[in-house]
Amino acid sequence: MSTHDVIIVGAGPIGLFLACELGMRGTSVLVLERETSPESAFKSAPLGLRGLNTISLESLYRRDMMHLVTKNERPKAFNIKEGFKFGGHFAGMVLNAELLDLKKHKYRLPGPALTPNGTMLDVVEKVLTERAESVGVKILRGKGVSAISQDDSSVTVEAGGETFTGKWLVGCDGGKSTIRKIAGFDFVGTKPECTGYAVVADFDKPGVLKMGFHPSEGGMYIVGFAGNFFLLDFDGGAFDRTQKVTPEHLNDVIARVTGTDVKVTNFKHASSFTDRSMQITQYRRGRVLLAGDAAHIHSPLGAQGLNLGLGDAMNLGWKLAATVKAGEDADLALLDTYEKERLPIGDWVLEWTRAQVATLKPDLYGKAVRNIVRDLIDTRDGNNLFMDRVWGLWMRYDLGDEHPLVGSSVPDFELDDGSRLGPRLKDGRGLLLDFGANEALKGLAGEYSDKVDYLSTSAKEQLGLSAMLVRPDGVVAWAAEENTDLDAAKAAFQRWFGLGSK
Ligand SMILES: Cc1cc2nc3c(=O)[nH]c(=O)nc-3n(C[C@H](O)[C@H](O)[C@H](O)COP(=O)(O)OP(=O)(O)OC[C@H]3O[C@@H](n4cnc5c(N)ncnc54)[C@H](O)[C@@H]3O)c2cc1C
Numbered sequence: 001m002s003t004h005d006v007i008i009v010g011a012g013p014i015g016l017f018l019a020c021e022l023g024m025r026g027t028s029v030l031v032l033e034r035e036t037s038p039e040s041a042f043k044s045a046p047l048g049l050r051g052l053n054t055i056s057l058e059s060l061y062r063r064d065m066m067h068l069v070t071k072n073e074r075p076k077a078f079n080i081k082e083g084f085k086f087g088g089h090f091a092g093m094v095l096n097a098e099l100l101d102l103k104k105h106k107y108r109l110p111g112p113a114l115t116p117n118g119t120m121l122d123v124v125e126k127v128l129t130e131r132a133e134s135v136g137v138k139i140l141r142g143k144g145v146s147a148i149s150q151d152d153s154s155v156t157v158e159a160g161g162e163t164f165t166g167k168w169l170v171g172c173d174g175g176k177s178t179i180r181k182i183a184g185f186d187f188v189g190t191k192p193e194c195t196g197y198a199v200v201a202d203f204d205k206p207g208v209l210k211m212g213f214h215p216s217e218g219g220m221y222i223v224g225f226a227g228n229f230f231l232l233d234f235d236g237g238a239f240d241r242t243q244k245v246t247p248e249h250l251n252d253v254i255a256r257v258t259g260t261d262v263k264v265t266n267f268k269h270a271s272s273f274t275d276r277s278m279q280i281t282q283y284r285r286g287r288v289l290l291a292g293d294a295a296h297i298h299s300p301l302g303a304q305g306l307n308l309g310l311g312d313a314m315n316l317g318w319k320l321a322a323t324v325k326a327g328e329d330a331d332l333a334l335l336d337t338y339e340k341e342r343l344p345i346g347d348w349v350l351e352w353t354r355a356q357v358a359t360l361k362p363d364l365y366g367k368a369v370r371n372i373v374r375d376l377i378d379t380r381d382g383n384n385l386f387m388d389r390v391w392g393l394w395m396r397y398d399l400g401d402e403h404p405l406v407g408s409s410v411p412d413f414e415l416d417d418g419s420r421l422g423p424r425l426k427d428g429r430g431l432l433l434d435f436g437a438n439e440a441l442k443g444l445a446g447e448y449s450d451k452v453d454y455l456s457t458s459a460k461e462q463l464g465l466s467a468m469l470v471r472p473d474g475v476v477a478w479a480a481e482e483n484t485d486l487d488a489a490k491a492a493f494q495r496w497f498g499l500g501s502k
Helices: 013-023 054-062 121-134 178-182 247-258 305-326 337-360 364-377 380-391 439-447 486-497
Strands: 002-009 029-033 049-052 086-090 093-096 117-120 138-141 145-150 155-159 162-171 187-190 195-200 212-216 219-223 229-233 269-274 277-280 288-290 430-434 452-456 467-470 476-480
Touching: 002 013, 002 155, 002 305, 013 029, 013 121, 013 305, 029 162, 049 054, 049 305, 054 305, 086 380, 093 212, 093 364, 093 380, 117 121, 121 138, 145 178, 162 178, 162 305, 178 288, 187 337, 195 247, 212 247, 219 247, 229 247, 277 337, 305 337, 337 364, 364 380, 430 439, 439 452, 439 486, 467 486, 476 486
Parallel strands: 002 029, 002 162, 029 138, 162 288, 430 452
Antiparallel strands: 049 117, 086 093, 145 155, 155 162, 187 277, 195 229, 195 269, 212 219, 219 229, 430 467, 467 476
């Protein structure tokens, strides 16, 4: 029987990113994946296309992987007119990134990770697999987990006829999570209003269905720039998703949704999804945690699920690694900030996707909301408000500190040597960034030198700040302007880096 610090169930993007975050800190990690091969038509182009928001790009940038997953994916084909750059969409109504007004975001600086970009799922998984294996993570394929049990010190897992034990287990096994069910997590939310279809096919009347997003009388259809096609059919979730999507069924849905008689000719692949929106009520039950789609499901409208899950992994990784390192008597207060911080973000995403479903409803109520939203998006302020949400710029954890930067992503400062701050977080350690050469802060950081780096520097734009403590996930834990409150800094160090025994 093999024993590890952490067993991760599922080698999807979230399980793999979490594995990287743990492995880089010396945690011994075993990933158990049901599928024997990572290859799938639903992960490669065109169906594997996924939008990464600013928060996800920042995470990958800080771990030196952004450039590996975003090569050439920016969807230029949607830049349909002069002065317009595709900046995402709300319920199919496109946002113009050219109108981004950074003055509305005091602590956002332009940098390589600011503007959302596209990627392919297979590329993300390949890059993360290579990184995970390079930091010692063991990935076993063909190991579908069928049973787990836990006691006060370990979790035992049955998979593919073998037994594995770990001190902790994280279920990253997707929306139909086995771990969620067998570990007894409550999963609550709303029932589906519609069924969506992701399709690769040709059509008998090319050009009738135009490229782009089309909210319609029957729901919505999207003709992608990469040869993919999406339909949203308000059938109350009636389509039985255990059956295969056939060309005949698609033709019926196309007629309903697009109001045309376009027919599928060269059918290659199709999958279906719904807007069922649910989230677990606790992120940890004993020694079992969940992340990614295992913890929350919702419609893919607005490109949020992968982003939400990567955020879970970035938040959980360093906390779980520190808990493992602190040993059997570790205080679990740090680990439990995972739920405290991520559950409200999950709630928000579920609400955001529900708002889009409500806006797309093919009735007079939906039409009324659509008209108002379109008017809003057509204004500069409205466009900025929606981009703020879609890009994730609004995200801030409530860490109990009123300073508006605390709980937010650290700005990507351009430092006095011309380098940027983001890549300084590559090793996943904390950072005390000191613009004031403050000896007391330097001494304090020295007390935590096993977990926190100290950097005394100046930056091109300092945004009125004199110092800040940055957590390993790039979130600001404490910030000072003119006067440094040393007691507050000490409390922040202790809270985030002083993990002790119960
Ligand atoms: C059409 C569509 C478009 C989307 N577009 C976007 C987008 O643009 N942006 C965005 O942010 N999100 C998007 N999403 C959502 C995004 O794809 C998912 O949220 C994300 O892939 C979830 O990753 P995950 O690792 O949590 O789960 P998954 O990718 O589902 O991975 C789970 C893994 O666990 C394995 N597994 C399952 N059960 C077991 C078991 N019992 N034992 C062992 N292994 C198991 C599976 O084989 C799988 O490899 C989209 C989704 C769809 C359907």
